[in-house]
Amino acid sequence: MLATERKERSVVVIKCGGSIINELTDDFFQSLSVLKQNHHVVIVHGGGPDIAETLNGLNIQTEFVEGLRKTSDEVLNVVQMVLGGKVNKTFVTKLFKNKIKAVGLSGCDGAILQARQIQDGKLGFVGEVSHVESNLLYSLLEQGYVPVISSIGMDENGQLLNVNADVAAGAVAKGLQAERLLFITDVKGVLKDGELLETLTVKEVERLIDEQVITGGMIPKVKTAVSALSSSLENVYIASGTSSFCNEQGLIGTSIKYDTKSKECNDERVISNI
Numbered sequence: 418m419l420a421t422e423r424k425e426r427s428v429v430v431i432k433c434g435g436s437i438i439n440e441l442t443d444d445f446f447q448s449l450s451v452l453k454q455n456h457h458v459v460i461v462h463g464g465g466p467d468i469a470e471t472l473n474g475l476n477i478q479t480e481f482v483e484g485l486r487k488t489s490d491e492v493l494n495v496v497q498m499v500l501g502g503k504v505n506k507t508f509v510t511k512l513f514k515n516k517i518k519a520v521g522l523s524g525c526d527g528a529i530l531q532a533r534q535i536q537d538g539k540l541g542f543v544g545e546v547s548h549v550e551s552n553l554l555y556s557l558l559e560q561g562y563v564p565v566i567s568s569i570g571m572d573e574n575g576q577l578l579n580v581n582a583d584v585a586a587g588a589v590a591k592g593l594q595a596e597r598l599l600f601i602t603d604v605k606g607v608l609k610d611g612e613l614l615e616t617l618t619v620k621e622v623e624r625l626i627d628e629q630v631i632t633g634g635m636i637p638k639v640k641t642a643v644s645a646l647s648s649s650l651e652n653v654y655i656a657s658g659t660s661s662f663c664n665e666q667g668l669i670g671t672s673i674k675y676d677t678k679s680k681e682c683n684d685e686r687v688i689s690n691i
């Protein structure tokens with residue numbers, strides 16, 4: 418695709434969480450169809466609950482260290498089977514039923530998600546993304562397909578690595594210079610006392626983590642959101658997969674952005690450290 422053509426249609430990366438991937442509603446697919454009319458859409462998905470269910474069925478124990486699943490060889494096999502197999506292909510078929518052309522890929526296909534193993538001595542085969550191979554994704558987008566990527570990375574020796582799907586989505590958004598990044602999950606967005614917070618600045622996100630209003634699985638989402646913000650990606654959204662996530666005005670949910678008034682955006686080094 419020519420650089421000019423790439424610019425004509427901006428890229429929206431949507432991360433679909435395992436918490437909701439089996440319960441996506443017609444409204445979700447309808448929103449996706451609307452979005453696809455004017456944008457290139459790339460989906461990155463997780464599948465934590467599906468992985469857990471299969472591990473339980475096989476009597477394989479796992480634990481999490483700071484939100485990341487410790488991944489032995491045995492666990493990696495299950496992650497590969499569940500994320501790259503069942504979850505990915507089920508998603509592609511649902512998109513097909515909703516008249517959306519999609520191609521399912523694991524991050525290792527075409528070396529899309531190039532990764533390196535996190536060297537903490539505890540996590541095993543867990544990776545962080547070092548490079549995203551964008552040309553293959555652009556080729557698919559150019560032909561009208563939605564690439565659907567499972568968060569399995571591969572290192573330079575061909576070793577598969579389990580990558581947190583929020584982190585993988587952030588890396589894909591950066592690699593494709595996406596204009597929008599959207600996290601679809603099982604809540605309407607970031608909530609405080611049950612109320613949706615429609616807009617959050619980076620500083621507010623930091624405070625809500627400190628105050629333990631943002632906890633658990635919401636932490637990697639907001640942290641990835643903050644580190645993905647740039648001059649080309651000005652807003653990251655968190656929204657529900659059980660209702661519409663866009664309307665004529667744009668995307669719906671919690672929008673995270675720099676506080677331009679306080680010149681927050683000029684201090685990227687500090688921001689990326691939260």
Ligand SMILES: Nc1ncnc2c1ncn2[C@@H]1O[C@H](COP(=O)(O)OP(=O)(O)O)[C@@H](O)[C@H]1O
Pocket residue numbers: 433434435436437463465601602603604606607608609630631632633634635636
């Ligand atoms: N302030 C908050 N607002 C909304 N959800 C929150 C908040 N803090 C923690 N969460 C939790 O984050 C969960 C979403 O993260 P997670 O379960 O990892 O979803 P996914 O599988 O979609 O990545 C919510 O279901 C909720 O339990």
Ligand SMILES: CC(=O)N[C@@H](CCC(=O)OP(=O)(O)O)C(=O)O
Pocket residue numbers: 433434435436462463464465466468484485486496543544568579580581582583
């Ligand atoms: C390293 C690591 O923790 N990988 C995740 C990958 C799936 C994921 O992130 O799924 P969700 O989006 O549903 O959380 C895992 O094994 O569960």
